[in-house]
Structures are given as structure tokens and as C-alpha cells.
Amino acid sequence: MPHVTEPRPGRPEATGQPPHPATVLDDVVHQRVRLGVLTVLSEAHECRFATLRDELGLTDGNLNRHLRILEKAGLLQVSKGYEGRRPVTWLRLTRGGRAALRAEVAALEELVSRIRAAALDPPEGED
Amino acid sequence: MDRGAAGEAAETLAALEQLRKRTHRRAHGGAWLPALGVAVLLLASVALYRYPLSQTNSIDADYPFWAGLPDEQVSPVASYIFWFVGTPLLFAGMALWYSWRARRHGVRAAWQPVVATGVGVLLLLAVLAAVPTGPLPDMLINREGPHWGGLLTPLLPLAAAVVVLGRVERSRGLVTAGVWIALLTAWLCTTFPLGHLPGWFSRMTGGTDLGGHLSLRPGHYLVLMALPLLVVAVVNLAAARRAARD
Numbered sequence: 001m002p003h004v005t006e007p008r009p010g011r012p013e014a015t016g017q018p019p020h021p022a023t024v025l026d027d028v029v030h031q032r033v034r035l036g037v038l039t040v041l042s043e044a045h046e047c048r049f050a051t052l053r054d055e056l057g058l059t060d061g062n063l064n065r066h067l068r069i070l071e072k073a074g075l076l077q078v079s080k081g082y083e084g085r086r087p088v089t090w091l092r093l094t095r096g097g098r099a100a101l102r103a104e105v106a107a108l109e110e111l112v113s114r115i116r117a118a119a120l121d122p123p124e125g126e127d
Numbered sequence: 128m129d130r131g132a133a134g135e136a137a138e139t140l141a142a143l144e145q146l147r148k149r150t151h152r153r154a155h156g157g158a159w160l161p162a163l164g165v166a167v168l169l170l171a172s173v174a175l176y177r178y179p180l181s182q183t184n185s186i187d188a189d190y191p192f193w194a195g196l197p198d199e200q201v202s203p204v205a206s207y208i209f210w211f212v213g214t215p216l217l218f219a220g221m222a223l224w225y226s227w228r229a230r231r232h233g234v235r236a237a238w239q240p241v242v243a244t245g246v247g248v249l250l251l252l253a254v255l256a257a258v259p260t261g262p263l264p265d266m267l268i269n270r271e272g273p274h275w276g277g278l279l280t281p282l283l284p285l286a287a288a289v290v291v292l293g294r295v296e297r298s299r300g301l302v303t304a305g306v307w308i309a310l311l312t313a314w315l316c317t318t319f320p321l322g323h324l325p326g327w328f329s330r331m332t333g334g335t336d337l338g339g340h341l342s343l344r345p346g347h348y349l350v351l352m353a354l355p356l357l358v359v360a361v362v363n364l365a366a367a368r369r370a371a372r373d
Contacts, residue, residue, distance in 0.1 A: 016244055031138070035139065035143060036143070036146055038151045039143045039146045039147050039150070040146060040147075042147070043151045043154050044150055044153075044154040044234040044235065045154070045234075045235050045236055045237040045295075046234070046235035047150075047233060047234050047235070048233035048234070050233060051233025052233075053236060055146075055149075057151070058184075073342070081228060090235065102153050105140065107145065108136045108139060108140050109140065111133065112133050112136045112137045112140065116131035117134060117135075127321035
């Protein structure tokens with residue numbers, strides 16, 4: 001399951017303020033390749049390993065490493081089968097994976113809008 | 128967090144959006160063929176009516192409406208065979224299409240809902256087939272409606288299949304097309320004769336309590352039903368071709 005950050009004393013959520021979006025970012029998901037994997041799988045019911053590898057421009061080993069992390073976190077399912085005599089690996093996003101991606105994208109959007117809003121505000125004491 | 132971090136996050140979001148769009152085109156770029164298939168089946172069913180486009184003074188409609196709409200059929204048996212052979216053939220064609228696309232593009236469409244819908248359509252048609260045919264019941268000859276018995280038509284299962292296909296293909300156009308077919312079918316099959324407008328509707332448009340009548344024939348209505356599907360098919364095919372060129 002995606003990593004969940006517990007509120008701690010002194011942190012914004014403990015003081016009643018909404019948490020800073022950066023604290024909501026999930027360590028498992030917040031990685032360029034893994035975000036790419038989840039994004040591709042969110043649009044397809046199932047995607048072939050080789051297709052995903054080519055789409056993201058990775059090597060077999062590199063993609064495998066990231067897939068293992070995501071599978072261990074319960075964010076995707078791996079199934080193996082055959083197309084004719086050729087073995088094929090199919091990947092599918094789980095419900096948790098879809099939710100994790102949605103949360104990650106929402107946190108990133110919130111982060112961008114907060115920082116942009118702060119950049120537009122004049123510094124204190126300056127009119 | 129500084130402006131650099133915001134820029135990085137914005138770049139990541141933009142890259143993800145590009146990747147998502149590219150995958151969407153690859154995964155759902157084949158929706159045009161099933162949409163076209165259903166449209167062709169609807170349009171081909173025009174041949175089941177004795178007077179598909181021309182006006183006639185009287186009609187001799189058999190019930191249930193195996194042709195689809197409540198109008199005179201060339202042969203109820205031919206209509207029955209048309210839908211019971213045509214619908215499975217359509218779903219078999221869809222299955223082959225999605226299977227070919229999965230091999231070619233490395234992305235599978237959601238097979239289970241499509242198959243479940245196909246089987247569901249067949250089961251519904253089988254239930255409809257158990258209903259004996261005969262002349263129009265008196266209740267349908269009476270102009271007071273709606274006549275719920277008219278909903279025993281092979282068009283409604285097809286409409287349901289299009290809605291599910293739209294969900295699977297994440298196409299609002301297909302969902303809308305399915306709902307459109309269902310609404311048009313529900314109106315046409317629960318009022319008699321074909322195209323009858325109820326009194327309340329007639330009053331709203333400045334007519335009398337007796338209601339009105341649209342002078343359209345089954346052929347016209349079937350073209351209206353198939354039109355959104357054809358639009359979806361053309362738009363989807365154009366997008367797929369554009370994506371293939373890029």
C-alpha cells in the first residue's frame with residue numbers, strides 16, 4: 001500500500017493547518033520512472049512489459065527493478081502468459097495504484113499552485 | 128520549496144500529461160471499429176421493414192417488434208435471425224479486433240466488461256425469444272401510452288452494450304450514443320404508431336391534448352440512432368490516424 005505519513009506534534013496537521021503538499025508526496029510513487037509506469041498503466045487496462053519498456057526508454061533490468069517496488073507496494077499486478085509460443089508479461093494497475101497516482105498528481109498540482117501563488121504575492125512591507 | 132521546485136513539479140506534470148495522452152491514443156484508438164460495427168448493424172436493420180422510408184396508410188406490425196421498431200416487417204423470422212446472428216457476429220468481430228490490437232500495440236482493452244455485455248445481450252435476446260409472437264395486443268392499438276410491452280426489442284440490449292463499450296473505451300461520445308439509442312428506442316417502442324407524440328408534449332409545443340405525430344419512418348429513425356456512433360467513429364479514426372503520423 002502507498003506510504004502514509006502520520007501526523008506528528010509540531011507539524012501543520014497537528015496544529016490544525018492543512019498539510020503542506022510536499023509532505024503528502026509518496027516516496028514509492030514520487031520517482032520519475034515509477035510515475036511514468038503508473039501513468040501509462042492508468043490509461044490502459046493491461047500493458048505488455050516490452051511496450052512499457054519501449055515507451056519509457058528503459059532497459060529490462062531497470063524497468064524490472066521499479067516494477068518490483070511497485071508490485072511490493074501493491075500498486076500493480078503482474079501476470080504472465082503466452083502469445084503463440086512467445087512468453088509475455090502483462091502489467092495492470094491496482095485500485096490502490098490508481099488512487100496513489102491520483103493523490104500524487106493532486107499533491108504536485110497543489111504544490112505548483114501554492115508556490116506560484118507565493119511568487120505572485122508581494123514580499124511583506126513592500127506595496 | 129522554491130520556484131525551481133515548482134518548475135520541476137510543473138515539468139513533471141506536463142510530461143505525465145503527454146505520456147497519458149499518448150497512451151490513451153494507443154489504448155483507445157481502436158474504438159472506431161466497434162462504433163462503426165454497431166452503426167452498420169443498426170443501418171442494416173432498415174432492410175427488415177416493409178416500408179422503411181415511405182409513408183403508408185396502415186401498418187400490420189407483429190409483436191414483439193423483432194425488427195427493432197414497432198412497424199411492419201418484411202418477415203418476423205428474418206428479423207429474428209438478423210439480430211440473433213448479427214449480434215453475436217458483431218461481438219465476435221469486436222473480440223478479434225481487440226485481440227489483434229493487443230498483439231500489435233501491446234495494450235489490452237478491458238475484455239471482461241465487453242464479453243459480459245456481449246453475453247448479457249445474448250441472454251436478454253434469448254429471454255425475448257421466449258415470448259411468443261402474435262398480433263398487436265389491444266393495449267398497443269390504444270393511443271394511450273406508454274406501452275411498456277413495447278420495450279421487448281433487440282435495440283435496447285444493443286444500446287446497453289454501447290454504453291458499456293463507452294465506459295470501457297473511456298469515451299463520453301460512445302456513452303452518449305448508447306443513451307441516445309436507448310432513449311429513442313424507449314420513446315418509439317412505448318408509443319404507437321411510430322413517432323407518436325404524447326398529449327403533454329404536444330401541449331408544450333403549442334398543439335392539442337390529442338398529441339401529434341412525426342412523419343418519420345423506421346429508416347429515418349435508425350439513421351438518427353446511428354448518427355452519433357458514426358460521428359464517434361470518424362472522430363476516433365481521425366485521432367488515431369493523426370497519432371500514427373506524429
